Amino acid sequence: MAALAAVGQICSTASVKANLDQCVRLVGRAAAGGAKILFLPEASDYIAPGAQASLELATPQSTSPFVTGLRAAAKQHSVAVHVGIHHPIEVQSARKLVNRALYINAQGAVEEAATYDKLHVFDYGSLRESKTVEPGGRLTAPFDSPVGGSGGSSATRERPRRAPSRSSASSRWTWA
Secondary structure, eight states, X not given: OOEEEEEXXXXXXXXXXXXXXXXXXXXXXXXXXXXXXXXXXXXXXXXXXSHHHHHHHOOOTTTOHHHHHHHHHHHHHTOEEEEEEEXXXXXXXXXXXXXXXXXXOTTSOBOGGXXXXXXXXXXXTTEEGGGTBOXXXXXXXXXXETTEEEOOOOOOOOOOSSOOOOSSTTEEEEEO
C-alpha cells in the first residue's frame, strides 16, 4: 500500500496562535485524506513585520506553544509533520535566530536527529537576513519518514500548478 504525503500551504502572519490554528486544521485535513505525513512551509510559526519583531516573537523550540500545539495535533491524528520554525540562540552575546526545520513523528515527538537549521541566509539588496538569522552548521542526514527517506529543508515556498510526479512506487502526494 502506498503512503500518502500532504503538502500544506499557509500565509503566516505575526500571530503565532492564528498560524498554529491554520496548521492544526491542515494536520486534520491531511489525516482525513489518508496522509501519513504533512509538509508545511518555512516560517510557519510566524512572519514578523521586521527584524526586531521577529526576535521578540521567537520562542525556544522546547517551550514554543506553536511546536507544542503541532506535536499534540500530530499525535492526535497520527500524522507526522515537517515544519519550519524560528528558534532563538545567543551568538557572541547577541540574540539571533536559526531558521529551523523540524520533523515531528506521528506519535508527536520531535526527532532531533532530523532537525535542520537553514545553511544559507538571504542577503540581497537592502534585505539582510544575516543580521538576525545565524546560518546552520551542518546538513542533516536523510531520515526515515512514512514516505521513505527524507532530508532537511526549510524553503517550501513554491506553489505547484499540478500534482508532482510520484517520488517512488510506494508513495503518493496530495496538496492539503
